[in-house]
Amino acid sequence: MNQTVTINISGIVFHIELDAYEDLKNYLNKIKSYFKNSEECEDIMSDIEARIAELFSEKMSDLNQVILRKDVDEVITIMGKPEQYIDEDSEEQHEAPRAEKRTNSTEKKFFRNPDERVLGGVASGIASYFGFDTIWARLFFVLTTLFVGFGPLLYIILWIVIPEAKTASDRLQMKGDPINIDNIGKTVQDEAGKVNEKLKNVNGSKIGHILERIFNGIIAVIKTIFKAAGKLIGAICLLFGLLFAVWFIMGLVDDSVIFSYTSEGITGIESSELFELMFATADQFYLFLICLIVVIVIPIIGLMFAGVKLLFGVKGNGAITISLSILWFIGLFAAITLGLKTASDQKSSQKEISSTYLSSTTDVIYLKASEKTIPGEVMLELDDFSLALDEKYLYSNEIELTIKESQTDSVEMIIETRSNGKNRKKALENVRSINYDFEVADSLIKFDEFLTTPRAQRMRNQSIRITLKLPLGKAVYLDESLNGLIYDIDNVTDTWDRKMIGEKWVMLPNGLTCLDCSEIDGIKTEDITAKIEKEKDELESAENE
Amino acid sequence: MHCNLTRVEMKIENTKAQMRKGVLEYCILSILKSGEAYPSEIIDKLKEAKLIVVEGTLYPLLTRLKNAGILTYRWEESKSGPPRKYYQLTKIGEEFLKELETTWNELVKAVKLTSK
Known part of the structure; x- marks a missing residue:
């Protein structure tokens, strides 16, 4: 027993088998997408549909009431596939899909995975890109949050920069599957299955439905606010990015600038030659310098890029973003290692x-x-x-x-x-x-x-x-x-070092005493002279005895 | 299948298609010269002349000719199916066809002359 559907083509009603219906629908969609760029699309479609209806009508009889798959196949053969049409724009329209195919191939792209997410799908996107299990990417973020502390910051940056996989082809690119009709079909079916499940769950309770609508409303409001704020933040990011870039380039020209910021309070350093001497070898110093530049420059680039992205809605290139992030971590790690090593050279x-x-x-x-x-x-x-x-x-x-x-x-x-x-x-x-x-x-x-x-x-x-x-x-x-x-x-008089110079000081049992100071810290010379005389007398008398 | 064609084959296919495309319009207008017709009739004649293989080719052409003011149509109810569009030449279409006839004759002469 086959299921049939009732359809209306050009005002005529037909009964059609489900399989045949799918074939017919696909065929019409294909023609439609072939002509979608021309103004006459509507006209052409209605003419073609009319002809198809005519062809079906010829096939129907009292005995044969239902359109079968083979009938649709026959009609398609008569009408021809869009590629077979002799058409004025045929060359252009043939070129376009070919070019699209080339760019889409099997190239992997970074996408956030909306199907498997806790927050923004960043971890599962990374996992899909590299082809390992999502749990490891999540573990990485949890560990970096607990032990190093930059986890949340990194996550937020990636969340902003990496686009979400929205279409079926995005999802395939996220996983690196080749993009062809079969695979897209598979992904779309998976998705349809998911949507059905979701609908079932929601339909279970009316309250759930209302809550969902309220929630969607709130999200829409928040999204609007964020979009407006996003532009502002984008402008600020870009501005700061540019400022930092200028600061950094000036720092490169005059190398004292970089270091006067890193080592507190030191100003007027004329050369990095001196810093080189803090490291075990000159090579280590230059390596440290390169790492430092990487660690400083990448966030500046990131900041500017985030600004441009927020302001103009440019799409991010996930591969570059992740490479730069990895490079940044390597730079940071190397700089810290070299720094610790250099510090350990001063240990004893x-x-x-x-x-x-x-x-x-x-x-x-x-x-x-x-x-x-x-x-x-x-x-x-x-x-x-x-x-x-x-x-x-x-x-x-x-x-x-x-x-x-x-x-x-x-x-x-x-x-x-x-x-x-x-x-x-x-x-x-x-x-x-x-x-x-x-x-x-x-x-x-x-x-x-x-x-x-x-x-x-x-x-x-x-x-x-x-x-x-x-x-x-x-x-x-x-x-x-x-x-x-x-x-x-x-x-004796707790006189400052600077005030002690230019004077004679005598060692007495109480300590060093100024011999002929005119006046230091309120003690008059006469007092001291008298004191010295007295002490001298005492010394002499002691010696005499 | 297309992918397996060599460059030369592709070139041949392309040139054939170009030639057919140029002639196709002229033939459609010629069919309509003797009176109005609906697409299925036009298709039958074109198929007989082996100018087209699939019917889908005709519809975009008719629509474009109509939009260019060369053709016009009227609806007529059909007993066996949906209503039909009966196409006929407009005045512009008739003049256009005359010019095409002249051009065609010139082309035939040219081909004859050059291929002798």
Whole structure:
């Protein structure tokens, strides 16, 4: 038993078998789509339908009331397929579908999968594109959310950029199936099945139906708002993208800009050469730089593209988006790895101490900075910190000079050399490669204002701490040139380092005391002089006894 | 099938189609010269002359000729099927046909002359 349908062609009613009906419908649709671009479509269709009705009428008799599949086949043979028509536009119309086929082929495209989604179908779209199970893509987003934190941001960006698979051919491209009639048919049937199921579920309750309508209404309102907001956000994205791009290009031209932002508070860096010395090798530095550029540039591109997309509704290219996203993660990962590695090169901190006894006979020791200026090209200059480079050496003024009371009768100079390194051995090696000079001529000590370290040793926070141990009763004169050297010298009057220079200071049991200051921090010279006299007397009387 | 055609074959097919297309219009108008006809009649004659293979070819042509003012039609009820469109030449159509006849004769002469 075959099911029949009643149809009306050109005002005549026919009974037709279901299979035959499908064939006929497909045939008419094909003709219609063939002529859909011409103005006469309606006319041509009605003429063709009239002729078909005529042909069917001829076939009908009292015995034969139903149109069968073979009847439709015969009519199609008589009428011919659109491709067989001799038609004025035939060439153009033949070209068009061919061109379409070429672009559609089996090329995979990125689409969000609306059939399998929790939020926007991004994860299932990614999974379809790469051909693995959706659960892994979801797991990736969950893990990046929990442990790294960028998951939601990435998801939202992808949600915006990747288009949703709307048509059957989109869905096939999402999965990479070749697009042909069979496959489209399959997809459409799947979909029809789904729609039917949905309808069944909804029809189950009227309340469900009403709720769905309300929900759809709300969604429509939200969509409208978002569309308007989208344009605004798009404009803002584009503007910021352009600003960042300009900022970045300027940063490339003048490389100080990039780094003055990344390392807080440092300004006026003249060259990246210095930063190179923080890394183990120059190659690592350049690799880090490239990664940094990738990590900065890709979001700028993304931002601008998102702006253009929102503003003008341009379709995204999923493959490029995903490649750039992957590249960004690789860049970020490499930059972090290199950064951590470089930081670990500073892990161990070591020092060595050397001590020199000075056989000075005079009561006053004169301390001065040597006339030597820092060699090489100065790369970095902060308030009281400077670094210089030449071809072989690295020069820094990380030198501190302080004065303490000596436990013995002689003047002792302790030099503490410090450096960091990957491990204890490497740090000690760095320590030993530091070179520091000072000159002793009778009662005059001249300190170099810089330490020298071979470039191969890299920048590992090399520094020198000089402690001059002064016996009781001995005095030092701090020359004006010591301004950059002295650091935190304890004294009775808690006078600042900067104010201590240009004065003579004597070591008394209480600590360093200014010998002939006119007035420091409210203490009048007379008081101090009186005090010193008194203490001297006490010392003498003690000695006499 | 089409895909398997060689370049030369495609060229031949194309030229044949072009020639047939040019003549087809002239023949339709010639059929209507002797009086009005409905599409099935026209089709029968064209098929007899082996100018067309499938009927679908005719309908777009008739519609375009009608829209160009060369043909006009009237409806007539049919006992065996839907109402029929009876086509006939308009005045413009008659003049158009005369010009086509002249051109055709010239072409025939030209072909004869060149293929001798």
